[in-house]
Amino acid sequence: MGDIPLEALTTEILDGWVIGQRRGGYKPGTINKHINYLNRILNLARVWEIENGPKRNCKVSKRMPMGDHRQKFLGEAEIHLVLESCRREQHPYLDLFVHLLILTGARSSEARLARWCDFDMQRMVWTVPLSKSGRARRIVLSSSAAKVLEQIRQRTEGLGLPVTTDSHLFINPRLRQPYKSFHLAWDRARRRLGMQDVRIHDLRHTYASLLINRGASIYEVQKLLGHHHISMTERYAHLLPDTLHQRVEIVARLLDDTENRT
Incomplete structure (x- = not known):
């Protein structure tokens, strides 16, 4: 002013x-x-x-x-197509970077700036020191995510780059610095499939949609995505329109069983 x-x-x-x-x-x-x-x-x-x-x-x-707040969610077939297209790129890490995002729901910046010391493989937890909310957050790792991390480690060693505790996961071999962006390689990969409208952030939406469509609750998804307010997660509530109908049947079945016993 x-x-x-x-x-x-x-x-x-x-x-x-x-x-x-x-x-x-x-x-x-x-x-x-x-x-x-x-x-x-x-x-x-x-x-x-x-x-x-x-x-x-x-x-x-x-x-x-x-x-437009329209969210893009990839189906299972589209996920495999995207991963295959990323593997065809000459970029040393694009396929593993995208695979890690799909398996964890992490933000692009969180993965891009991750260091090996952020991962506790005994507890299967990835700690993001500073998330978008300004707080640290923990990402629960699956066994598949652990395998991708091991592939990242092997590829990094193959490139002659460091994998010490303070090293970043994704290091630009030419600059020896963490990548500032994956967008150029990502843009080539998505255009090859005619999917120009798919953003890297849509991988996070896809992670949430896969969870919800397989029975995870909004509160569980909130924790896994690291949303501070449940209102952020409720954007995905429409993905299971039949869930509430299924839940009301719980009470109906209970009453039916009671009446049958009497």
């Missing part, structure tokens, strides 16, 4: 502030976070009854639209 005092703020000024961020290249999600922070500041000033505080009706008139 520069040198503009609180009492001089107007909705027009705040809307101009939002437009300036949009022109500056900020993403809608980031701008909406900034709006949330600003609203918190303004509301706190009103609660504290700061002299010369903001006007009561002063606020951003409209949040930034987030676009």
